[in-house]
Amino acid sequence: MPQNPLVCILFAATSLFSCAIAASDPAPDTQALSNPAIPVGVYSMPSTNEWSLLKSFNATLINRLAGLAVPDAQGALQRNRPGYFSVRFQDGVTWTIVRGLYLRNAAALESGIKALEYAFGHQNPDGSFPIVVPPTLPANLIPYPQDYADATTFFFSELGRSLILLDSNAWFQTSADTADLRRRVGIIKEQADRSIDWLLTQQDLLIDYDTPLSNHLYYDGAGFYLVGRALNRQDAIDVGIAFTELGLNAQWPNGVLPELDGYDSSYQGVSLFRLLILYLNADPTDVVIRQRLWDAISSGIAWEQTRVKPSGEILSDGNSRVYPGGDKFLGVEKGISYVNIALSFYYYAVLTGDAGAKAVADKIIAYYTTAH
Secondary structure, X not given: OXXXXXXXXXXXXXXXXXXXXXXXXXXXXOOOOOOOOOOOOOOOOOOOOHHHHHOOOOHHHHHHHHOOOOOOXXXXXXXXXXXXXXXXXXXXXXXXXXXXXXXXXXXXXXXXXXXXXXXXXXXXXXXXXXXXXXXXOOOOOXXXXXXXXXXXXXXXXXXXXXXXXXXXXXXXXXXXXXXXXXXXXXXXXXXXXXXHHHHHOOXXXXXXXXXXXXXXXXXXXXXXXXXXXXXXXXXXXXXXXXXXXXXXXXXXXXXXXXXXXXXXXXXXXXXXXXXXXXXXXXXXXXXXXXXXXXHHHHHHHHHHHOOEOOOOOEOOOOOOOOOOOOOEEOOEEXXXXXXXXXXXXXXXXXXXXXXXXXXXXXXXXXXXOOOO
């Protein structure tokens, strides 16, 4: 697949977290599939929040989601487990917190809060977070200024989601069993406030490097908005809305959330799930941005369905980033982000009652978790 020279310059292989290679002429979206079409513009904007949605899940699903990223005894997740690397790799902490809230189990919840504390245990005095590249990685994988800012917004999109779920949970807010956990969350909020001050100084850098990548703009938007909401920081909320709108303004009429001026079935799912998280945790009074989010989600889900085979396999032909020989992350070629895609369809199905969306989610999980 031909490389786009401009993309390779902006996201060079020596950048720590990015090596984006785009097709200059992506294949047209013409694949005919037999899945029943998910309607667009039929379902009115749901008024529920994420906790109300999560309460409808069964315990088996909650446990499986929490198992996607399990903190170690120090609270480290993913690539931080061998030793601190970046706050970016605390991604997934919310599922541990969700499990604790769902079970009303203070010990289980403490594991998630400890994972948040682990991140802030590495906070710099100015509110930023370091990146410590493991010696096992190639020497040319060095962090660039945008890597520090992006790592923080990625983590903050999870942090804000976690804090809002904790703030809105009656058991957590009133139980004697969680009194000390509430105290610890208060300290986390004070630390997050300092990081928001630093992150606000990084806006121009984020705009420069993230504008071609819809999913990054939605992480930026969610990071600013959700932490801003949890901290009552209107300045951060406003910036979060601005980043989100920057991404939404680029959406194609057919529902594509573009990556590097092309469509990408994998990153479409990443973007959709981040938009769903933002939508479900947004202030209900922010009706304008919530309506825009819902419209983007509805059309984006409908397009993504056209990239799912009846078997549940997600097509990658014509993708701008994730395809055989495409993007790499820390030197390893990226695969289809099927978990984000399946969760997007499942959340949408619960919100709308659309049986077709639920069926697509089930097919995706069945395909990617069984031998074929």
